Amino acid sequence: MSIIFTLIPVAILFVIIAVVIFFWAVKSDQFEDLDRQASNILFDEDRKDRHE
Template sequence: MNIIYVLIPLAILLVVIAVCVFFWAVKSDQFEDLERQGSSILFDDDLAKKPTEKPNKPNNDA
């Protein structure tokens, strides 16, 4: 029975923290653009980058 005196305040504290984090995320516009991150994985950004040159390997056939 004594554990309830610990678990109930702990649960209330966690709920308060979760609600505060949610309102912070809404206030800082975290939920404004939900589609960009989901669709960005579909597009290949490697085409826009310059290809890197392969380093020249020294010829050790002396």
């Protein structure tokens, strides 16, 4: 039963950290242009520095 008194604050701390990271990502425009990032992988240029 005493482990609950440890796990609940740890879980609350993880949730607070996740919320802070999410709001930081939204504030720093990480989700602004999702279409361009999704299509970048389709039009990836061949690198000339590859050794074949």
